[in-house]
Amino acid sequence: xxxxxxxxxxxxxxxxxxxxxxxxxxxxxxxxxxxxxxxxxxxxxxxxxxxxxxxxxxxxxxxxxxxxxxxxxxxxxxxxxxxxxxxxxxxxxxxxxxxxxxxxxxxxxxxxxxxxxxxxxxxxxxxxxxxxxxxxxxxxxxxxxxxxxxxxxxxxxxxxxxxxxxxxxxxxxxxxxxxxxxxxxxxxxxxxxxxxxxxxxxxxxxxxxxxxxxxxxxxxxxxxxxxxxxxxxxxxxxxxxxxxxxxxxxxxxxxxxxxxxxxxxxxxxxxxxxxxxxxxxxxxxxxxxxxxxxxxxxxxxxxxxxxxxxxxxxxxxxxxxxxxxxxxxxxxxxxxxxxxxxxxxxxxxxxxxxx
Amino acid sequence: xxxxxxxxxxxxxxxxxxxxxxxxxxxxxxxxxxxxxxxxxxxxxxxxxxxxxxxxxxxxxxxxxxxxxxxxxxxxxxxxxxxxxxxxxxxxxxxxxxxxxxxxxxxxxxxxxxxxxxxxxxxxxxxxxxxxxxxxxxxxxxxxxxxxxxxxxxxxxxxxxxxxxxxxxxxxxxxxxxxxxxxxxxxxxxxxxxxxxxxxxxxxxxxxxxxxxxxxxxxxxxxxxxxxxxxxxxxxxxxxxxxxxxxxxxxxxxxxxxxxxxxxxxxxxxxxxxxxxxxx
Amino acid sequence: xxxxxxxxxxxxxxxxxxxxxxxxxxxxxxxxxxxxxxxxxxxxxxxxxxxxxxxxxxxxxxxxxxxxxxxxxxxxxxxxxxxxxxxxxxxxxxxxxxxxxxxxxxxxxxxxxxxxxxxxxxxxxxxxxxxxxxxxxxxxxxxxxxxxxxxxxxxxxxxxxxxxxxxxxxxxxxxxxxxxxxxxxxxxxxxxxxxxxxxxxxxxxxxxxxxxxxxxxxxxxxxxxxxxxxxxxxxxxxxxxxxxxxxxxxxxxxxxxxxxxxxxxxxxxxxxx
Numbered sequence: 001x002x003x004x005x006x007x008x009x010x011x012x013x014x015x016x017x018x019x020x021x022x023x024x025x026x027x028x029x030x031x032x033x034x035x036x037x038x039x040x041x042x043x044x045x046x047x048x049x050x051x052x053x054x055x056x057x058x059x060x061x062x063x064x065x066x067x068x069x070x071x072x073x074x075x076x077x078x079x080x081x082x083x084x085x086x087x088x089x090x091x092x093x094x095x096x097x098x099x100x101x102x103x104x105x106x107x108x109x110x111x112x113x114x115x116x117x118x119x120x121x122x123x124x125x126x127x128x129x130x131x132x133x134x135x136x137x138x139x140x141x142x143x144x145x146x147x148x149x150x151x152x153x154x155x156x157x158x159x160x161x162x163x164x165x166x167x168x169x170x171x172x173x174x175x176x177x178x179x180x181x182x183x184x185x186x187x188x189x190x191x192x193x194x195x196x197x198x199x200x201x202x203x204x205x206x207x208x209x210x211x212x213x214x215x216x217x218x219x220x221x222x223x224x225x226x227x228x229x230x231x232x233x234x235x236x237x238x239x240x241x242x243x244x245x246x247x248x249x250x251x252x253x254x255x256x257x258x259x260x261x262x263x264x265x266x267x268x269x270x271x272x273x274x275x276x277x278x279x280x281x282x283x284x285x286x287x288x289x290x291x292x293x294x295x296x297x298x299x300x301x302x303x304x305x306x307x308x309x310x311x312x313x314x315x316x317x318x319x320x321x322x323x324x325x326x327x328x329x330x331x332x333x334x335x336x337x338x339x340x341x342x343x344x345x346x347x348x349x350x351x352x353x354x355x
Numbered sequence: 356x357x358x359x360x361x362x363x364x365x366x367x368x369x370x371x372x373x374x375x376x377x378x379x380x381x382x383x384x385x386x387x388x389x390x391x392x393x394x395x396x397x398x399x400x401x402x403x404x405x406x407x408x409x410x411x412x413x414x415x416x417x418x419x420x421x422x423x424x425x426x427x428x429x430x431x432x433x434x435x436x437x438x439x440x441x442x443x444x445x446x447x448x449x450x451x452x453x454x455x456x457x458x459x460x461x462x463x464x465x466x467x468x469x470x471x472x473x474x475x476x477x478x479x480x481x482x483x484x485x486x487x488x489x490x491x492x493x494x495x496x497x498x499x500x501x502x503x504x505x506x507x508x509x510x511x512x513x514x515x516x517x518x519x520x521x522x523x524x525x526x527x528x529x530x531x532x533x534x535x536x537x538x539x540x541x542x543x544x545x546x547x548x549x550x551x552x553x554x555x556x557x558x559x560x561x562x563x564x565x566x567x568x569x570x571x572x573x574x575x576x577x578x579x580x581x582x583x584x585x586x587x588x589x590x591x592x593x594x595x596x597x598x599x600x601x602x603x604x605x606x607x608x609x610x611x612x613x614x615x616x617x618x619x620x621x622x623x624x625x626x627x628x629x630x631x632x633x634x635x
Numbered sequence: 636x637x638x639x640x641x642x643x644x645x646x647x648x649x650x651x652x653x654x655x656x657x658x659x660x661x662x663x664x665x666x667x668x669x670x671x672x673x674x675x676x677x678x679x680x681x682x683x684x685x686x687x688x689x690x691x692x693x694x695x696x697x698x699x700x701x702x703x704x705x706x707x708x709x710x711x712x713x714x715x716x717x718x719x720x721x722x723x724x725x726x727x728x729x730x731x732x733x734x735x736x737x738x739x740x741x742x743x744x745x746x747x748x749x750x751x752x753x754x755x756x757x758x759x760x761x762x763x764x765x766x767x768x769x770x771x772x773x774x775x776x777x778x779x780x781x782x783x784x785x786x787x788x789x790x791x792x793x794x795x796x797x798x799x800x801x802x803x804x805x806x807x808x809x810x811x812x813x814x815x816x817x818x819x820x821x822x823x824x825x826x827x828x829x830x831x832x833x834x835x836x837x838x839x840x841x842x843x844x845x846x847x848x849x850x851x852x853x854x855x856x857x858x859x860x861x862x863x864x865x866x867x868x869x870x871x872x873x874x875x876x877x878x879x880x881x882x883x884x885x886x887x888x889x890x891x892x893x894x895x896x897x898x899x900x901x902x903x904x905x906x907x908x
Contacts, residue, residue, distance in 0.1 A: 376775065377741055381756050465663065472863060477662060568747070572749060575750070
């Protein structure tokens with residue numbers, strides 16, 4: 001889906017934003033710890049995390065609404081964190097849009113240009129262009145309160161983009177929309193970003209949204225970066241148990257590696273990893289019914305009893321019990337099952353993760 | 356997000372102003388209460404003699420007790436008028452509720468003096484009420500106690516503070532979720548039970564706020580007694596006012612004012628504490 | 636069924652509520668009625684209706700001087716207390732400084748303190764610094780005491796203002812100063828108007844503080860007060876009726892402002908003394 005699928009920054013693209021060792025505390029509460037993150041020119045980066053993980057605070061530090069307790073933020077070789085918000089070439093789409101209720105849609109969009117004393121004719125042209133870009137020309141004279149959530153969202157986008165920021169910050173911009181509208185806005189947002197080429201820093205708690213939209217995901221956990229990588233990379237090679245669980249569904253197998261064998265309960269397979277206690281992440285779709293699979297080297301098998309079966313169209317999710325260990329298995333739809341079955345997975349799909 | 360300079364600059368002017376024109380004057384009032392007047396001259400030698408006078412001469416205690424009784428009567432009457440009115444509007448008035456609400460508010464904007472004056476013309480011995488009684492042949496002599504009596508003070512102040520009691524009570528009643536009333540009825544409570552066990556307890560913060568307001572402001576009123584109270588309706592603030600005027604004993608007047616201030620502030624404090632206990 | 640029984644239960648309450656309304660409005664009605672009564676302010680029923688008292692009123696030069704004085708004081712008080720009240724509300728809403736809680740209580744104190752205490756303490760201060768009592772000292776008293784009203788009202792307005800509004804403005808490149816005038820003030824417009832009207836009315840009507848701070852020039856309430864002591868004529872009813880008319884006009888304006896805007900926030904001022 002995405003063209004930039006790099007674990008780290010593509011060396012060819014220039015770094016736009018550099019966050020260097022940033023920390024933020026509110027009184028005794030440590031909200032962000034030692035955050036270092038680079039964002040490339042033209043990149044779409046999703047800042048993903050649960051509520052309270054510090055993602056909005058990090059966004060506000062970049063916007064300039066908060067000052068970091070430690071660390072620095074640089075943009076294109078210029079120190080950013082010392083500038084007040086109105087001197088940063090960064091604009092924000094706020095979570096609840098924060099449209100000015102006393103101004104019309106057009107005046108809202110023109111606001112940033114007007115306060116910077118842009119010539120009136122230029123304002124008109126750029127505002128028209130921005131309104132057209134997000135398809136809300138016909139509502140230009142309306143007050144924001146008369147618009148639907150989706151339309152307000154578009155105004156908020158236009159209001160930010162008309163200033164031609166180097167970096168656009170989006171704070172859970174889709175969270176107030178219902179599911180269908182959300183999907184539609186996601187695809188429009190993605191298309192818009194490709195078209196105008198502005199760097200997006202997108203805060204969300206929705207992992208599906210992050211995976212669908214972004215070039216890379218930065219996963220925050222309790223104020224620290226857990227993993228930064230492309231969605232595919234994170235999904236295929238989660239670094240930690242937390243990441244594995246947060247991004248997509250997974251089975252966490254806990255056990256140990258001893259004498260070249262990994263043992264997790266009743267399931268065992270050969271492994272050359274260093275010995276000791278180990279956790280493996282095994283995605284439900286990596287497990288198959290043994291009857292489907294051809295016996296191959298590098299696979300492991302186990303027998304498990306079916307406990308529950310959830311049908312979801314093209315596929316079904318099975319909950320199976322392997323000697324007391326509960327596992328989830330995703331198989332293609334095949335009608336009701338019962339009793340004990342044999343399952344198989346490729347041992348390369350069992351990814352060893354940190355706690 | 357606000358810069359430190361902004362935060363400082365914004366607080367400074369009101370801080371200075373309030374310090375100079377509120378805090379310093381209050382402090383000066385306190386200082387005066389320890390000073391004395393000899394031969395019409397202010398003597399700035401602090402002692403406690405003003406407070407000794409207040410506690411040793413029974414006349415001050417007597418006026419204070421009368422003032423408290425008048426303020427209590429005003430509070431009670433305002434509650435008796437204001438609470439049922441608020442209850443009626445909130446729960447039974449139906450569609451004209453908003454209009455009726457506005458009608459209760461309107462008198463709040465009408466001059467205090469104008470309203471006091473109106474009562475003077477109504478209650479006077481040649482006033483409207485006496486004229487009305489004679490017109491109906493109920494009386495042949497004017498009923499004299501109506502004006503220039505504690506009664507007149509209570510009537511006038513009740514008239515002024517009823518809307519003040521009404522407002523917070525009404526607000527409290529409006530905040531009661533209607534589902535609670537239905538739940539109470541559903542559980543078998545009748546109207547009276549529902550009122551006593553659900554509505555009244557939940558409206559207590561509003562009731563306390565209104566009652567405190569009526570009591571505290573009545574306590575320090577000196578205009579109503581001058582206007583309609585007569586000699587028998589004299590209140591503590593009148594004593595202060597005459598000490599600052601004809602009697603020229605500012606220090607003693609200041610001492611009474613300080614006492615009034617202490618009573619007022621402790622009542623407010625108490626009411627705030629009580630209100631917190633009744634908030635859920 | 637239940638609605639029916641409820642309304643029947645409400646019948647005595649309805650009568651009671653009606654009587655309370657009579658009590659609230661009786662003085663006002665009597666006052667207006669007798670302003671047209673040729674034979675003075677007493678007796679019943681009023682007869683020989685006349686406009687003579689109003690004619691007398693319009694020719695009454697000292698009274699109009701007093702009105703003018705009151706207008707000056709009220710206008711000054713509105714300007715002073717709105718300015719300081721806005722700053723105080725901003726400070727309470729977003730600054731943190733030592734003694735903030737005390738500051739809040741101090742600013743709001745005149746709202747609930749008997750006027751005599753505010754008036755007398757200021758009198759002592761003015762005498763202490765050797766100031767001459769005049770309309771200016773009255774204005775000083777009103778302006779200071781009414782900061783409480785402005786602060787309460789504007790603080791409530793600020794609390795309703797979404798912080799993100801101001802952040803959005805800064806984010807779009809507006810300086811704090813531009814943000815204040817383009818976003819904060821327009822959002823507070825309703826609160827500012829409501830507070831202004833309220834302060835104006837309260838100042839026009841103020842008597843307890845004025846009583847102690849006035850010099851040779853009378854304000855309107857003090858002029859009326861002086862005449863009340865000399866004996867009463869329906870001319871005072873006529874003045875009162877006019878004051879009433881102005882008050883009602885202000886209420887209507889205020890109501891318009893409120894219903895045009897977002898919320899019924901002004902009564903909150905009175906909900907908590």
